[in-house]
Amino acid sequence: MADEVAVLGFNLSMFDIRVRIALTEKGVKYEYKEEDLVNTKSALLLQMNPIHKKVPVLIHNGKPICESLIIVEYIDEVWKEKAPLLPTDPYQRAQARFWAKFVDDKVHEVAKRIWTGKVGEHEADKKELIENLKHLEDFLGDKSYFGGDKFGFVDIALIPFYKWFSSYEKVGNFKLDCPKIILWGERCLKNVESVSKFLSHEKDVYEFVQMYRKMTGMD
Amino acid sequence: MADEVAVLGFNLSMFDIRVRIALTEKGVKYEYKEEDLVNTKSALLLQMNPIHKKVPVLIHNGKPICESLIIVEYIDEVWKEKAPLLPTDPYQRAQARFWAKFVDDKVHEVAKRIWTGKVGEHEADKKELIENLKHLEDFLGDKSYFGGDKFGFVDIALIPFYKWFSSYEKVGNFKLDCPKIILWGERCLKNVESVSKFLSHEKDVYEFVQMYRKMTGMD
Numbered sequence: 001m002a003d004e005v006a007v008l009g010f011n012l013s014m015f016d017i018r019v020r021i022a023l024t025e026k027g028v029k030y031e032y033k034e035e036d037l038v039n040t041k042s043a044l045l046l047q048m049n050p051i052h053k054k055v056p057v058l059i060h061n062g063k064p065i066c067e068s069l070i071i072v073e074y075i076d077e078v079w080k081e082k083a084p085l086l087p088t089d090p091y092q093r094a095q096a097r098f099w100a101k102f103v104d105d106k107v108h109e110v111a112k113r114i115w116t117g118k119v120g121e122h123e124a125d126k127k128e129l130i131e132n133l134k135h136l137e138d139f140l141g142d143k144s145y146f147g148g149d150k151f152g153f154v155d156i157a158l159i160p161f162y163k164w165f166s167s168y169e170k171v172g173n174f175k176l177d178c179p180k181i182i183l184w185g186e187r188c189l190k191n192v193e194s195v196s197k198f199l200s201h202e203k204d205v206y207e208f209v210q211m212y213r214k215m216t217g218m219d
Numbered sequence: 220m221a222d223e224v225a226v227l228g229f230n231l232s233m234f235d236i237r238v239r240i241a242l243t244e245k246g247v248k249y250e251y252k253e254e255d256l257v258n259t260k261s262a263l264l265l266q267m268n269p270i271h272k273k274v275p276v277l278i279h280n281g282k283p284i285c286e287s288l289i290i291v292e293y294i295d296e297v298w299k300e301k302a303p304l305l306p307t308d309p310y311q312r313a314q315a316r317f318w319a320k321f322v323d324d325k326v327h328e329v330a331k332r333i334w335t336g337k338v339g340e341h342e343a344d345k346k347e348l349i350e351n352l353k354h355l356e357d358f359l360g361d362k363s364y365f366g367g368d369k370f371g372f373v374d375i376a377l378i379p380f381y382k383w384f385s386s387y388e389k390v391g392n393f394k395l396d397c398p399k400i401i402l403w404g405e406r407c408l409k410n411v412e413s414v415s416k417f418l419s420h421e422k423d424v425y426e427f428v429q430m431y432r433k434m435t436g437m438d
Contacts, residue, residue, distance in 0.1 A: 051321070051354055063310055070316045077309040090296040091282055097289045102270070135270055 005030035008045050008057040010037050012208050014108070014160035015068035016056040017198050021156055022072045023058075024194035026079040038215075069100050072156055085153045096147060099139055100157035106132040107161060114172045115164075115209055118218060126174045133178040140180055144187060151192045159188050163200045167209045224249035227264050227276040229256050231427050233327070233379035234287035235275040236417050240375055241291045243413035245298040257434075288319050291375055304372045315366060318358055319376035325351040326380060333391045334383075334428055337437060345393045352397040359399055363406060370411045378407050382419045386428045 005023065007030055009016035023030050035045055035055050048057045048064035058065045058074065065074050076085040086093050110129045114122045136158065140146055146154035162185040165176055188195045213219040224242065226249055228235035242249050254264055254274050267276045267283035277284045277293065284293050295304040305312050329348045333341045355377065359365055365373035381404040384395055407414045432438040 060310075065310070065313045065317075067317055067320060070313050070320070073316070074309055074313040077312065090293055091279075091284070093296065094284045094289050094293040097292070098284075098286055101286060101289070 003028070004059075004061050006033060006059040007031070008033050008035055008042070008048060008055050008059070010035050010055045012200050012205060013055055014164065017160035017200070018068045018156050019056045019058055019071050019075070020198045021159070021192075021194045022075045022085060024197065025083040025085070025151070025156075025192075026075060027082055028075070028079055069097075069104070069157060072153065076153070085156065087147055087152070092147070096153040099136070099146060099154045102132070102135070103154070103157045103161070107136070107158070111161070111164065111168050114168055116212065116216065116218065119171070119173070122172060126172050129168070130177055133176060133181055137178055137180040140184060145184070151188065151195075155184075155188060155192075159185065159195055160199065162188075163202050164205050166202045167206045170206060171209060171213070222247070223278075223280050225252055225278040226250070227252050227254055227261070227267060227274050227278070229254050229274045231419050231424060232274055233383065236379035236419070237287045237375050238275045238277055238290050238294070239417045240378070240411075240413045241294045241304060243416065244302040244304070244370070244375075244411075245294060246301055247294070247298055288316075288323070288376060291372065295372070304375065306366060306371070311366070315372040318355070318365060318373045321351070321354070322373070322376045322380070326355070326377070330380070330383065330387050333387055335431065335435065335437065338390070338392070341391060345391050348387070349396055352395060352400055356397055356399040359403060364403070370407065370414075374403075374407060374411075378404065378414055379418065381407075382421050383424050385421045386425045389425060390428060390432070 005028055007016070007019055007023070009020070009032060011034055020030075020032070033042075033044070035042055037055070041053060045055065045057065046053055048059060049055075049066045052066060054066070056066075056068055056071060058071045060074075060078070065071050072085060086096055107129070110125050110132060113125045114129065117125075136146075139154075143149075145151050146158070158181075162181075169176060189199065190196075210219065224247055226235070226238055226242070228239070228251060230253055239251070252261075252263070254261055256274070260272060264274065264276065265272055267278060268274075268285045271285060273285070275285075275287055275290065277290045279293075279297070284290050291304060305315055326348070329344050329351060332344045333348065336344075355365075358373075362368075364370050365377070377400075381400075388395060408418065409415075429438065
């Protein structure tokens with residue numbers, strides 16, 4: 001029996017994009033079901049992710065897997081022959097998991113406070129975001145991708161945020177200073193087809209951010 | 220060459236206890252270096268975890284691994300013969316990772332707001348904590364441990380918090396309602412030697428909580 005694979009997603013979600021990139025790198029065909037998060041969540045989403053009620057959800061032969069980084073690890077373990085995403089060495093695996101978690105905790109969470117928050121109230125967050133991107137640049141070093149020569153787990157974790165950087169800058173009225181990350185982002189876009197296919201456009205992200213800020217009374 | 224293993228920890232840290240339980244389950248000998256977090260962090264800690272500057276850190280043959288759940292996965296991958304902690308099936312592995320992350324995000328984070336916060340200001344958090352423990356009870360079901368018959372990854376993630384429950388209740392002046400988790404906690408204490416060895420005493424936890432609350436001006 002062929003695998004039945006579906007993704008419950010939201011087109012602009014950085015977490016959803018991770019999953020679609022991972023599946024595409026593995027050459028796995030899937031059905032994409034976009035959720036209308038602004039209005040109402042589907043019965044399928046509530047059934048498949050009853051705990052968090054959030055996208056993305058990967059549904060593999062009827063079974064749901066939730067939380068984007070956990071989904072990407074699952075994809076790597078199930079379809080292990082093609083395009084390995086995590087290294088095989090335990091220490092390097094731990095490092096990859098550490099930096100992917102760092103993206104969630106220290107890039108996404110800090111940036112979210114800026115783009116969802118009140119203008120002028122997030123000076124410390126801006127400073128922290130710049131510092132955290134510097135830590136990522138230090139880990140990247142002179143490598144092409146975070147894991148070395150090949151696009152992998154940490155790249156998948158970070159790349160969807162790349163097209164949000166300009167929105168962070170516009171809302172926060174500040175400049176990110178991360179030339180190495182910019183070069184890496186452009187390298188991913190140029191060399192990795194799934195990245196250029198699924199990455200959001202800056203304009204769409206900024207429109208969404210503006211809409212969200214109006215909806216929440218921030219602008 | 221024999222493995223050189225050390226843990227930088229803090230005796231009452233739930234995250235540190237996860238690491239010591241995992242190493243002990245695997246029969247790995249290690250040197251324990253307790254940090255004096257209240258006064259000053261050691262040069263070794265700052266060198267080994269320059270990003271977060273937090274315990275626990277596992278140092279294996281000179282290389283640092285940080286973040287407790289990532290450390291436990293690392294331990295499981297390096298010393299894989301004895302006492303497997305994660306299941307081998309990818310779906311069950313994803314489930315184990317999901318619930319371990321749930322413990323961090325939805326038990327620890329919510330409980331921390333209660334025990335570090337102002338008395339009387341955390342009604343929604345108390346309700347949420349009770350609900351989240353119910354979700355864990357649903358996942359536990361009639362199994363002895365979260366993964367089935369054997370003590371494993373999710374058990375290691377949650378068990379160090381068990382001895383904090385009474386402190387949450389005292390500070391928040393409410394009752395947790397989780398009879399299945401209590402039975403499970405007692406089962407772990409009775410059947411798993413490393414748990415009874417490393418779990419904190421409720422009295423010590425409460426003294427620490429009181430000291431912390433005085434230090435931060437909450438009491």
